[in-house]
Amino acid sequence: MSFDPSSISVPSDLLPADGRFCCGPSKVRHEQVDAIVAARDTLLGTSHRKPPVKNLVGAVRSKLSDLFALPDGWEIVLGNGGSTVFWDVATFGLVRERSQHAVFGEFSSKFAEACASAPHLGTPSVVKSDVGTHPSLHAEDGIDAYALTHNETSTGVAMQLTRPAGTSADSSLVLVDATSAAGGLTWSPSEVDVYYFAPQKCFAADGGLWLAACSPAAIERINEIGGSERWRPASLDLAIALDNSTKNQTYNTPAVATLVMLDAQLDWMLGNGGLDWAAGRSATSAATLYGWAEARDWASPFVANPDERSNVVGTIDLDDSIDANDVCAVLRQHGVLDTDAYRKLGRNQLRVGMFPAIEPSDIEALTATVDHVVAQMS
Numbered sequence: 001m002s003f004d005p006s007s008i009s010v011p012s013d014l015l016p017a018d019g020r021f022c023c024g025p026s027k028v029r030h031e032q033v034d035a036i037v038a039a040r041d042t043l044l045g046t047s048h049r050k051p052p053v054k055n056l057v058g059a060v061r062s063k064l065s066d067l068f069a070l071p072d073g074w075e076i077v078l079g080n081g082g083s084t085v086f087w088d089v090a091t092f093g094l095v096r097e098r099s100q101h102a103v104f105g106e107f108s109s110k111f112a113e114a115c116a117s118a119p120h121l122g123t124p125s126v127v128k129s130d131v132g133t134h135p136s137l138h139a140e141d142g143i144d145a146y147a148l149t150h151n152e153t154s155t156g157v158a159m160q161l162t163r164p165a166g167t168s169a170d171s172s173l174v175l176v177d178a179t180s181a182a183g184g185l186t187w188s189p190s191e192v193d194v195y196y197f198a199p200q201k202c203f204a205a206d207g208g209l210w211l212a213a214c215s216p217a218a219i220e221r222i223n224e225i226g227g228s229e230r231w232r233p234a235s236l237d238l239a240i241a242l243d244n245s246t247k248n249q250t251y252n253t254p255a256v257a258t259l260v261m262l263d264a265q266l267d268w269m270l271g272n273g274g275l276d277w278a279a280g281r282s283a284t285s286a287a288t289l290y291g292w293a294e295a296r297d298w299a300s301p302f303v304a305n306p307d308e309r310s311n312v313v314g315t316i317d318l319d320d321s322i323d324a325n326d327v328c329a330v331l332r333q334h335g336v337l338d339t340d341a342y343r344k345l346g347r348n349q350l351r352v353g354m355f356p357a358i359e360p361s362d363i364e365a366l367t368a369t370v371d372h373v374v375a376q377m378s
């Protein structure tokens, strides 16, 4: 007999005030949409080569530098296409010959595949670990770029960012996919050369843009490859993107509304205390979610090692007697959205976005709601 989600109802006082728990695109705060309305006569529909939009790009760049406390000499570079396109950008403009990759889920494997298929690069070195854990990288001869993922969104594993043992900042770059981490997890610029992301996760804007915080060593590499004979498509050329970004422009037309939402989110984070404050909200949510799962005999955090559990993407395995798809179907009927496991992981699991925009009290309400649904189901 198939399960009818409408057979279960949840009292409205149990439900989260906002039901958006997607891991990307993620909850956009109302104030960010208000910022779009406020921009309707001055920014939307105006030239990206004129001061209003250029000033907006400049504001985003300088606020990101403040948020990450970037040292002198770092630059925020941006362009169109999101993080997936940045992988291609990096194969053309950051990897000199050979990269090494920490692979521990869907997203981290994609950059390794992009490097493996680039005809101008050597076969990458891949260091893998089981899903639900992360591997550590090590110095290897001939590697000029080490690829880490701050938060593996497909599994809910986060890693501390440190330069791989035995490597030095002079000879190799550390490239970090921070798409779902940037703005919600802390990191130290001394351990990283390129910290790249798209704004539809912790920054609660829309997808389609990539942004990369680049160290002086990264900028040197961009200019070195930019001055070489290597063929690069212009739209993927990091030297062209860098040149445009330092002029507060993008090579081609950006989505202005996305920039407005990103800027509003940066104001919110900086106005409340910056990265520590934003990361603290996610940490509070994570403590609630994992603590709740540990206290249930039918639920448990998927990531066994508490040090590797993500504060921004929580993955909770359910007992086989409870079908997570049924739980998600009941939640969806009540406006609680996108708590499904990552498709390709194929586990009986809930996956919950805990980005800074999501109220920690709504994570609390979500756990009470799931308790109620599971009690009604059994």
Ligand SMILES: *Cc1c(COP(=O)(O)O)cnc(C)c1O
Pocket: 024, 081, 082, 083, 084, 085, 107, 149, 151, 152, 153, 177, 178, 179, 180, 198, 207, 208
């Ligand atoms: C979402 C995500 C991506 C893909 O981002 P797009 O902007 O859709 O290309 C890449 N890496 C990680 C870790 C992600 O979470």
